[in-house]
Amino acid sequence: MPRRTATMLASLLMLIALLCAGVLIPVPYSEMSPGPTVNTLGEHGGEPVLQISGHKTYPTTGNLNMTTVRVTGSQYRMNLVEAVYGWLAHDNLVVPHSTLYPDDKSPDELNQETAEEFSQSQESAKVAALRQLGIPVGTRVIVASVVKGSPAEGTLHAGDVIKAVDGTEVKQPGDVAKLVTRHRPGERVSFLIVPAKEAAAAEKEKRQPRTEDTVTLTTSKAPDGDRAVVGIQAGTDHTFPFTINIKLADVGGPSAGLMFALGIVDKLTPDNITGGKFIAGTGTIDDNGKVGPIGGIEMKTVGARSKGARYFLTPKDNCAAAAKDTPSGLTLVRVETIGDALKSLEKIRKGDSADLPTCSKG
Structure with missing residues (x-):
């Protein structure tokens, strides 16, 4: 065989070997890409995303789209070729696998965590929207979680409303720990509670709870100190004057909070905001209407623009990253609170877009 032919054959075989290696060898990376975007004013899966009963609602037009990021699954292992392609692709982002799936958490734990974040974002969106409209929202202290193997296990349950500890009224979650730690480990402490099922039934039927129970527990020593504990995490729950349901499956995390809140405001007011x-937009929201940053902003702006969005409500702390590569035809509007967002929407509605607070690279 001529030397030139042998050299070309050897090179071809080497190239094939490298390609095979690139396809077969897994690398510790995952990929993020633009995900679905859903209009909070519209329908998804055949039913309205926002469902409100017990209060007058108004017709809406236009779009207030929440945005998402699609990620490769926890068990999926990219190969070298896919990783290189992802690095070169304009709209995708390749990140270390541990960034999305930490080694100290199982896939089930991560799914539970994102589901809880999504549920909390819905709750905060409702509270922020109603407070923005001046509609009263009730608050109460509840058992948020119970530690396995603790004195409270089997006696107190998540969702139980804590009315008092040792006869002292409880007004905020921190009161519970303060009252419990007045005791020494081994001493008894009493809780006045409304059982979770009764509390839920009373809220659904718009009545006062009919049942209150006194529960007495023996405190134990905290694992990280000498203080007394009973093994619960206290939290805050809200009661609403009418029913607001958010129907959106297969979504996790807290980043849709702002867009849910704006959708609720739009449906409850005659103004077409x-x-x-x-x-479109993104951002976490707390009970007071403050908007927080999220991950994957670059993918979310791309996904929004591809569906037709012209304006994108962007958390202040995400502005610099989003402005580095803004999709053509999309205006990034900087927001810090739900009030900011509503003011900007009013400017957009009136055609005053030149005066909008926009994002800059600096």
Whole structure:
């Protein structure tokens, strides 16, 4: 065989070997890409995303789209070729696998965590929206979680409303720990509670709870100190004057909070806050309406623009990253609170977009 032919054959075989290795060898990376975007004012899966009963609602037009990021699964292992392609692709982001799936958490734990974040974002969106509209929202202290093997296990349950500890009224979650730690480990402490099922039934039927129970527990020593504990985490729950349900499956995390809150405001007010325009956005929201940053902003702006969005409500702390590569035709509107977002929407509605607070790279 001529030397030139042998050299070409050897090179071809080497190239094939490298390609095979690239396809077969897994690398410790995962990929993020633009995910689905859903109009909170519209329907998803055949039913309205926002369902409100017991209060007057108004017709809406336009779009207030929440945005998502699609990620490769926890068990999926990219090969070298896929990783290189992802690094070169404009709209995708390749990150270390441990960034999305930490080694100290199982896939089930991560799914539970994102589901809880999504549920909490819905709750905060409702509270922020109603407070923005001046509609009263009730608050109460509840048992948020019970530690396995603790004195409270089997006696107190998640969702139980804590009315008092040792006869002292409880007004906020921190009161519970303060009252319990007045005791020494081994001493008894009493809780006045409304059982979770009764509390839920009373809220659904718009009545006062009919049952209150006194529960007495023996405190134990905290694992990390000498203080007394009973093994519960206290939290805050809200009661609403009417029913607001958010129906959106297969979504996790807290980043849709702002868009849910704006959708609720739009449905509860006669003003058409979008002016019929296509607006998308993202951001966490707390009970007081403060908007927080999220991950994957670059993918979310791409996903929003590809569906037709012209304006994107962007958390202040995400502005710099989003502005580095803004999709053509998309205006990034900087927001810090739900009030900021509503003011900007009013400007968009009136055609005053030149005066919008926009994101800059600096």
